[in-house]
Amino acid sequence: MTDTSLRGVIFDKDGTLYDFQRTWAAFAGTFLSDLAKGDPALFDLLSHVAGYDPDARRLLPGSVVIAETPAAIAELLLPFLPQPPALSTLVTDINTAALAAPLCPAVPLAPLLDDLRGRGLALGVATNDAEGPARAHLTSTGVLDRFDFIAGYDSGHGAKPGPGQLLAFADAAGLHPSQVLMVGDSAHDLVAGRAAGMATVGVLTGVAGSADLAPLADAVLPNIGGLPAWLDARGR
Known part of the structure; x- marks a missing residue:
């Protein structure tokens, strides 16, 4: 019998x-402005294509920046550039710029992750960002060493909403997928979790609302800070 704990x-x-929003809206505005090279009309066009509202300085629901890979973002923007670089060059530019994104943790990460590790839980990260910037972000906020597994879209396991990254984590941790919880802020995350056969929890620190996530989630929390209480209620 499979252990489902x-x-x-x-x-x-x-x-x-x-x-x-606090992290990636600022990044998107700066990156698109640099890409437009001082052309206001081009900046407005690129903002529209990317789903960025420059007046509100926010990314809009449905923005390609929210859940897609850097390669997908580059493919979308490339046709609108007057002198388009090679696709690989634009992907590299996106990844390089992402390294300097102004990271804003949703909650204090170290104490939360230490709590989860103290419960004997293996921890992983699955992102549609590239693995290099992901590791840099976790390092810059002092929590890289809390994770047993990190995968980006370029790590060889595919991208979400496919389940490859999640299944690779379960395999690396020696767990059955039913023993793993997927936590994410977008439908891509939760669809991937369900496809992998995992429990899913949605959080509202992205762009999607509760109504968007609830049909795909076992629970929807305001942020990941609610995980310990949710686990306590499950006897974990």
């Missing part, structure tokens, strides 16, 4: 560990 948690990164 929870023994691992895999987190999305952006919008889950880090508040999405």
Whole structure:
């Protein structure tokens, strides 16, 4: 019989560990402005294509920046550039710029992750960002060493909403997928979790609302800070 007791948690990164708007709206505005090279009309066009509201300085629901890979973002923007670089060059530029994103943790991460590790839970990160920037972000906020597994879209396991990253975490941790909880802020995250056969929890520190996440989640929490109480209620 499969052991279904929870023994691992895999987190999305952006919008889950880090508040999405406070982190990535600022990044998007700066990156699109640099890409437009001082052309206001081009900046407005690129903002529209990327789903960025420059007046409100916010990313809009449905923005490609929310859940897609850097390669997908580059493919969307490339046709609108007057002198487009190679796709690989634009992807590299996105990844390089992402290294300097102004990270805003959704909650104090170290004490939360230490609590979860203290419960004997293996911890992982599955992101549609590249693995290099993901590791840099976790390092810059002092929590890289809390994770047993980190995968980006370029780590060889595919990207969400496919379940490959999540299944790779379960395999690396020696767990059955039913022993793992997927925590994320977007439908991509929760669809991936369900496809992997995992329990799912949605959080509201991304762009999606509770009504968007509830049909795909076992619970929807304001942020990941609510996980210990949720686990306590489950006897974990």
